[in-house]
Amino acid sequence: DARVTQTPRHKVTEMGQEVTMRCQPILGHNTVFWYRQTMMQGLELLAYFRNRAPLDDSGMPKDRFSAEMPDATLATLKIQPSEPRDSAVYFCASGEIPDSLNTEAFFGQGTRLTVV
Amino acid sequence: QKEVEQNSGPLSVPEGAIASLNCTYSDRGSQSFFWYRQYSGKSPELIMSIYSNGDKEDGRFTAQLNKASQYVSLLIRDSQPSDSATYLCAGEGWTDKLIFGTGTRLQVFP
Numbered sequence: 001d002a003r004v005t006q007t008p009r010h011k012v013t014e015m016g017q018e019v020t021m022r023c024q025p026i027l028g029h030n031t032v033f034w035y036r037q038t039m040m041q042g043l044e045l046l047a048y049f050r051n052r053a054p055l056d057d058s059g060m061p062k063d064r065f066s067a068e069m070p071d072a073t074l075a076t077l078k079i080q081p082s083e084p085r086d087s088a089v090y091f092c093a094s095g096e097i098p099d100s101l102n103t104e105a106f107f108g109q110g111t112r113l114t115v116v
Numbered sequence: 117q118k119e120v121e122q123n124s125g126p127l128s129v130p131e132g133a134i135a136s137l138n139c140t141y142s143d144r145g146s147q148s149f150f151w152y153r154q155y156s157g158k159s160p161e162l163i164m165s166i167y168s169n170g171d172k173e174d175g176r177f178t179a180q181l182n183k184a185s186q187y188v189s190l191l192i193r194d195s196q197p198s199d200s201a202t203y204l205c206a207g208e209g210w211t212d213k214l215i216f217g218t219g220t221r222l223q224v225f226p
Contacts, residue, residue, distance in 0.1 A: 031212065033214060035216075041218075042204075042216060042217065042218035042219060043160070043204065043216040043218075043219075045213065045214065045215060045216075048212075048213065048214075050212070055211070055212070055213075056211065056213055091159060091160070093160075093214075095214075097212060103148070103208055103212055103214055104150070104162055104165055105150075105162070105206075105214055106162065107159040107160050107161070108159060109158075109159050110159050
């Protein structure tokens, strides 16, 4: 079953706590994106990786957010400390980039984060 | 200015009509464009991709790309109530960064 798997699906946490979200990309995909979606801002690109190397994390607040890919089957997004304004749905998407462009990215189910 | 812009809608069309969704982009380096559909509470689902100027048809969907005018559109023929969703336009530039518009909400009424 080729799909992007994200855990947890829902997370409620108190302000100041650390939150870790995990993503298992589709096997064989070499590109992983992290997005945050809110009603006001839509889908914002936070970071993305190619062959496990970070290419761009300019969309991410560096003081509290970090993204890593410890191996080809796992990407993580960590928030420490979390704040109420971080409440959003966080999506992971993966794609396979051939020699040419054209990244068809496939999304996971998302992690709905609520920081109280 | 956002890199990819869409009218937020809602766009309301009667069942059986053609729905026309539009998107403009600012980065002339953008090479590839994608349309995603997102139902409420669900994740975005890829429905069309287009890389060259002109039209690309897939069933009831037609994507149109005009790089000179920097716009992309999606036509949905014979619209059905099940097409009611938010449609997201995305563009990809030389860096492979995939940037999304804020989406257009489509409502198809019986």
